Amino acid sequence: MPVLKFEMTHRDPGSSARRGTIYTDHGIVETPIFMPVGTVGSVKAVSQQQLQHDVQAEIILGNTYHLYLRPGTEVLEAAGGLHRFMGWNKPILTDSGGYQVFSLAANRKLTEEGALFQSHIDGSKHLFTAENVMDIQRSIGADIIMAFDECPPYPSDYGYAKKSMELTHRWVDRCIARLDDTPDLYGYTQNLFPIVQGSTFPDLRKASCDYISSRGAAGNAIGGLSVGEPESMMYELTALCCENLPVEKPRYLMGVGTPWNILENIALGIDMFDCVMPTRNGRNGMLFTSQGVINIDNKKWEKDFSPIDEGIGSGISAYYSKAYLRHLVKSKEILGLTIASVHNLAFYLWLVREARAHIVAGDYFSWKNEMIPLLKTRL
Template identity: 60%
Template sequence: MQFLVEHEDQCSKARAGLITTGKGTIQTPIFMPVGTLGSVKSIPQNVLQDHINADIILGNTYHLYLRPGMQVLDAAGGLHSFMEWHRPILTDSGGYQVYSLAKNRSLTEEGVTFRSHIDGSKQLFTPESVIDIQRSIGSDIMMVLDECTPYPCSYSYAKDSMERTHRWLKRGSDHFDATLTEQNAYQALFAIVQGSVYKDLRIQSAEAIAAADRFGNAIGGVCHPTGQLYEITELVCDILPKHKPRYLMGVGTPLDLLECIALGVDMFDCVMPTRNGRNGTLFTTAGIINIKNSKWKTDCSPIDAQLSNALSGHYSKAYLRHLIISKEPLGLQLASVHNLTFYLWLVRQARKQIQQNNFVAWKNHVLQTIMKKIS
């Protein structure tokens, strides 16, 4: 696996790059659809590939370990074969579940013990075991075990958590290197910056993660309502090495994507496009639409005529509204496909503008349109 920065924008820190993997090339900046359980909700893999044209998708180590389980994935030859997706996959280590499932887990130096949300059984995740699980999953990009800290949290909690995450990084990295074989040499490992909202901790963490010298680096724990996303992202990106891909975890809105691309981020993921689509909120090149609104009842114009995707340009707003209002499953699918099509269009336009040294002017112009509510 290799990462190449092809071009850097002259008026920002945005860059266009290529991640070359054994299962295809990822053009950055990139948005990665979230497929927690080996499925991007309501969207078949052939649609992800042929219509949305996603370069890479996400799976989740914690959820895949519980269901379908390693026995099934080992029998299938890994997640790619199991779900018939033959492009790259990134798997989260379960670090987010340390936060999201806080009521059902205990945290020690050894690792995290979860009480399964499926059957109540206790499951221990350690820095070493999550590497082994991701080896079985066969993900192209693996994440180390970390703690996504709660918000708010005290300085002392954030510091202790960050330092434990760094110790886990060392253990996970050592085990990754010790289990490297000719058969799994295609897999790469990302480290994760933590530190909550505290700038000095973020600096310490970014320096430690840079020194670990893994293939790529991620910025975690930024999804909190403090308004510090851009400040923290810029601070960390200025420390992380330029020759390695940077992944901002769990972000976010079209606005956040473009502003963080300008700060030097290469990779994003978020459930927002599919979740909002299922709830009737559409991101379009003309602005944000609440498709449930009665104003679209007789609007037979395409969902978004500006997108090349045949689905968005073929089905009408009136038809999609009818499906969503009627709670037809097809409506959830069409809205999710459309929103992901928009997100992939957005990052590919960003890449094009970076290559043309026009990113900042384009960003400022396009945001005036796409973030406008027209519902």
């Protein structure tokens, strides 16, 4: 039986935003939450100590596809699971690899059995099935594991989207059955989140929500969004899904997104987010701050010796100046990538902490509407 518990403590009177707590065997996660992406057991350019102290991350992600290819399940099991392997004692969530298989469309073949694909590392062929993806995630040992799904491309025609959704539902059933037949390997419980699909078709999204809800999982995820569709469509479909998923279970919107995407989707009822944007954009010189967006490469920051962002509770963001970070980035110093990545992640975690405080205060909706134009400002 799942040991993950979700306790909702507050609701915003002006929106569907909610404040809650997720309880796992590796500790609690306060929601709404942003989860840094540590694809291969490492958040790019950021140490675990920085994640804990500067970023104040409560849960991070790993990826089944990448960890399966390297270092492999044999190494992970010998280490005692991903927590011990990477030295992280807080909760971990693993994506099933479905999105990575989707991104390899030119080098994969989908059947009822699963997805046959070629490794991006050496071109070797591998088959992911609902069953062995659960086995791999058992070996990784994450607290929250995702069901294997197909992520249809955008745009998809109705017939393809419907067949894809139905395949995902059949795979969900096989994932559940496999977990029921296999033990937890490391003395703590893993909890499955199935994934809602249905592309951009409201009737398919509702049907998928109904089916996923019927499986009684510890939490539910919404996949197949933020893959190229307009923002307005993402919000419409997220709202529809939130209206049709159980209110007492955490809702995870996969792969989203910008700071304003996060605030808008919190207002719709989403509890959990992940995205590579803060670290990827940071490595390319784009900083998200409490005052707006900075392109640190611009000459205007050359003699700006003020802190990057001293109001977000991050020592790194308050310690280093914009001028110094610009110098590091222009000089292609690795430290510049680290500072920018840590700052952006710290900002995202600050943002969701602020969101939680305003949900508790009962003024989230008005605060969100004031914050979004500020966050979008180009400094």
